[in-house]
Amino acid sequence: MSKKLNGTVIVTYRCNARCNMCNRYKAPSDPKDEISIETIRKLPEMYFTNITGGEPFIREDIKDIVRELRKKSDRIVISTNGFFTDKIIDLCKEFPDIGIRISIEGLEQTNNEIRGLPDGFNRGYTTLKKLREMGMKDVGFGMTVQDRNAPDLCELYKLSDELGMEFATASLHNSFYFVEAKNIIHDRPMVAEHFEELVNRLLKSNSPKKWFRAYFNHGLINYIYGQKRLLPCDMSFDTFFIDPYGDVMPCNGTKDKEVMGNLNTMSWDELWNSEQAERVRKVVRNCDRNCWMIGSVSPAMHKYIWVPAWWVIRHKFKALFMKKPYSMYELKVVRDYRDGKVTKEELDKCSTCDMCAVANDGLKK
Ligand code: SF4
Numbered sequence: 367m368s369k370k371l372n373g374t375v376i377v378t379y380r381c382n383a384r385c386n387m388c389n390r391y392k393a394p395s396d397p398k399d400e401i402s403i404e405t406i407r408k409l410p411e412m413y414f415t416n417i418t419g420g421e422p423f424i425r426e427d428i429k430d431i432v433r434e435l436r437k438k439s440d441r442i443v444i445s446t447n448g449f450f451t452d453k454i455i456d457l458c459k460e461f462p463d464i465g466i467r468i469s470i471e472g473l474e475q476t477n478n479e480i481r482g483l484p485d486g487f488n489r490g491y492t493t494l495k496k497l498r499e500m501g502m503k504d505v506g507f508g509m510t511v512q513d514r515n516a517p518d519l520c521e522l523y524k525l526s527d528e529l530g531m532e533f534a535t536a537s538l539h540n541s542f543y544f545v546e547a548k549n550i551i552h553d554r555p556m557v558a559e560h561f562e563e564l565v566n567r568l569l570k571s572n573s574p575k576k577w578f579r580a581y582f583n584h585g586l587i588n589y590i591y592g593q594k595r596l597l598p599c600d601m602s603f604d605t606f607f608i609d610p611y612g613d614v615m616p617c618n619g620t621k622d623k624e625v626m627g628n629l630n631t632m633s634w635d636e637l638w639n640s641e642q643a644e645r646v647r648k649v650v651r652n653c654d655r656n657c658w659m660i661g662s663v664s665p666a667m668h669k670y671i672w673v674p675a676w677w678v679i680r681h682k683f684k685a686l687f688m689k690k691p692y693s694m695y696e697l698k699v700v701r702d703y704r705d706g707k708v709t710k711e712e713l714d715k716c717s718t719c720d721m722c723a724v725a726n727d728g729l730k731k
């Protein structure tokens with residue numbers, strides 16, 4: 367039996383939001399081109415599937431998609447902006463064991479400014495609370511941290527903790543997927559300080575899952591300072607993304623779209639073992655974009671478990687004696703910036719931000 371994979375299915379590039387860090391809504395997919403149930407049936411067995419967009423609940427047939435993916439995946443998590451409350455609730459009634467992550471970009475005002483959705487915060491928050499009331503276990507917030515919302519980070523964590531929900535974080539990335547090449551953190555120490563506080567709160571909890579999440583957030587500080595990833599990136603080896611056009615890709619972090627093959631026209635085995643897929647794997651091996659998104663880090667954390675585990679052990683030990691077991695100055699680059707050994711301009715150059723570049727929108731040619 368072949369090994370189960372980790373897959374992300376981008377069911378649409380249509381989106382009802384207008385986020386300031388993503389132009390995907392300006393380059394939507396045409397519904398008639400979007401991935402069909404027949405193509406979804408060709409996907410391999412997966413131990414984890416993320417369904418995302420665009421906004422996945424824009425698809426009228428989202429239930430049929432989940433029904434199909436349920437047959438081949440041990441665990442499904444849907445990432446959504448949470449606007450279509452009734453559709454989300456309706457889906458979860460049929461599939462109470464799936465996970466739902468609602469992106470909330472800060473407290474009410476900050477979220478609504480960043481997301482550009484009328485009443486977006488209340489819609490998302492209401493959806494989360496309703497899911498909780500229904501008894502859904504795997505629900506949570508997702509937040510993409512930038513200068514504007516960093517001060518809300520720990521408040522939002524507190525809110526999710528009070529509701530007993532998961533709290534997933536990310537920071538700004540540039541790629542064809544976001545149709546964006548200008549995302550950059552301007553005030554790195556300010557943003558890092560908020561992450562530092564979050565790391566310490568997570569370390570103090572009694573949940574091993576949160577301790578590993580603390581490590582992930584430590585990696586985010588490293589990422590926003592433009593440093594080498596803390597763990598290797600093995601995307602396209604046992605992980606894949608598939609876009610609305612049936613193109614299978616290693617990830618969503620590349621500048622231009624990298625295609626391993628098209629599942630509309632090929633079988634999975636043919637595609638996964640093709641020369642083209644091997645060529646993309648070589649690109650991944652030499653990739654220097656150093657993304658730190660959960661999609662590529664979670665498989666790496668499982669694969670190289672001793673790296674985060676050792677980090678957790680050291681910090682949990684420190685937590686026995688110290689109020690603040692973690693300091694962002696553990697990272698050399700953070701110390702060097704504080705001490706004036708590296709300038710803001712030098713760090714800006716390490717980012718994936720191409721100030722004047724036009725990002726490829728990954729649309730069907
Ligand atoms: S980040 Fe997500 S919700 Fe926001 S515009 Fe992009 S696809 Fe839509």
Ligand code: SF4
Pocket residue numbers: 599600601616617618619620621650653654655656657662
């Ligand atoms: S670092 Fe990994 S996830 Fe990021 S673009 Fe490169 S291959 Fe993709």
